[in-house]
Amino acid sequence: MNGLTGKLHTYHAVIALLLALTGLVLHSQLFREEFAFLRTYLNSLHVVIGLFFMLTVVVYVRAIANARESLAGNIRLQGITVGWLVISVALSFTGLLLFFAIDLYILAGVGTLTLHRWAAVFGISSGLYHIATSLYSQQHCSTADKTAVTNGHSLQTSRRSFIRWSAAVGALVGGGGLTKWLFGLSTSTDWSETNKKYKDCNKMVPQPSPSLGSLPPVGGGYKGNFEVFTVTPIPCADSETWKFTLSGLVDNPMSTTWKGFLDLPRVVQVSNFHCITGWSVYNVTYEGIALAQLLNLAGVQAAAKYVKFYSGDGVYTSALSLDQAQSSDVMIAVLMDGQPIPSDLGGPARLLVPQMYAYKGVKWLNAIELISEPHIGFWESRGYENDAWVRGLKK
Numbered sequence: 001m002n003g004l005t006g007k008l009h010t011y012h013a014v015i016a017l018l019l020a021l022t023g024l025v026l027h028s029q030l031f032r033e034e035f036a037f038l039r040t041y042l043n044s045l046h047v048v049i050g051l052f053f054m055l056t057v058v059v060y061v062r063a064i065a066n067a068r069e070s071l072a073g074n075i076r077l078q079g080i081t082v083g084w085l086v087i088s089v090a091l092s093f094t095g096l097l098l099f100f101a102i103d104l105y106i107l108a109g110v111g112t113l114t115l116h117r118w119a120a121v122f123g124i125s126s127g128l129y130h131i132a133t134s135l136y137s138q139q140h141c142s143t144a145d146k147t148a149v150t151n152g153h154s155l156q157t158s159r160r161s162f163i164r165w166s167a168a169v170g171a172l173v174g175g176g177g178l179t180k181w182l183f184g185l186s187t188s189t190d191w192s193e194t195n196k197k198y199k200d201c202n203k204m205v206p207q208p209s210p211s212l213g214s215l216p217p218v219g220g221g222y223k224g225n226f227e228v229f230t231v232t233p234i235p236c237a238d239s240e241t242w243k244f245t246l247s248g249l250v251d252n253p254m255s256t257t258w259k260g261f262l263d264l265p266r267v268v269q270v271s272n273f274h275c276i277t278g279w280s281v282y283n284v285t286y287e288g289i290a291l292a293q294l295l296n297l298a299g300v301q302a303a304a305k306y307v308k309f310y311s312g313d314g315v316y317t318s319a320l321s322l323d324q325a326q327s328s329d330v331m332i333a334v335l336m337d338g339q340p341i342p343s344d345l346g347g348p349a350r351l352l353v354p355q356m357y358a359y360k361g362v363k364w365l366n367a368i369e370l371i372s373e374p375h376i377g378f379w380e381s382r383g384y385e386n387d388a389w390v391r392g393l394k395k
């Protein structure tokens, strides 16, 4: 390595390390709970570091192209270079896709986040392998002459291959652990698989019966995968105790049991689901109560300007302006592709605001309140826009 590529190597390594650290921290549940308020900053930081990462990759590719001869014949170095390039390009491409997908109207989320994670698994474990083996060979080079005399050659080689093998096993074990952590949920787009994938601890009797259009789903079955996101442990509901209330500035406040809730008229719609972290799920057939209709029934008073939503987790809230809440596609869903929504995904009843980022879609929705002053919800008070229109969908 000459001076220039040596420096480049250092920059690249440091940036890759920062990228891995911010990525891992972003994935951790801690940053949806205690440190949730740091999440938006951390996410921007991860994106900016990612841009620098891509920059070093480009400069690196040019440097390598200029120094092709030094790679010729060195199979090991060629392997490292090609592997590194594949992983870097995969990381950059999926990263860009996650960031820009919604602007470009492309189907990010169908595997994009999954690919990004796989690239991270390979990147991090091969990075660790690379560090371990080159640390050894550096040491080995500087002491090569002495050891060659004292230890003899064969011992030298077997020691080197022992180190390589240990590093490889370490990287494999580390990569396996990382994979398990990053993919806590397996991925599948098949709804029949879904109940195995998303856990359901709710005990709701009776189950809502799907109406025409709901089963088989008119949307043809949703495309993509939901990430189970929650800032609390997942609450389990029981129809014996479950209650839904609508209160505040309304003429007819309402407090109903599960049975009464299921008697409210429902509609079926096909909509998309966009999380602000970059993943989307498309063509979900939802059945539920149109919020505008429910508000109509309740008789909204003139003083009411905002609608506040509460979750059965006792922590999460969100809010919409009355106008936003009355959009025709805002609903309280109880069925998804004709099946009861599992507790993982916010069942028995969750709010849906398809044209806004999904943090508006309060899971385990159990209360609505009409208020006169704005309410700043859980994520909104931690840096997310209160007007959460998905980029490009509405303004």
Ligand SMILES: Nc1nc2c(c(=O)[nH]1)N[C@H]1C(S)=C(S)[C@@H](COP(=O)(O)O)O[C@H]1N2
Pocket (backbone or CB within 6 Å): 226, 227, 228, 229, 230, 231, 232, 274, 275, 276, 311, 313, 316, 344, 345, 346, 358, 359, 360, 361, 362, 363, 364, 379
């Ligand atoms: N009660 C509650 N609702 C919530 C959240 C949450 O943490 N708690 N997360 C929000 C966010 S950020 C997203 S992207 C979606 C995720 O929905 P899912 O877990 O069904 O995929 O739920 C939203 N509603």
Ligand SMILES: [Mo]
Pocket (backbone or CB within 6 Å): 229, 275, 276, 277, 358, 359
């Ligand atoms: Mo989200």
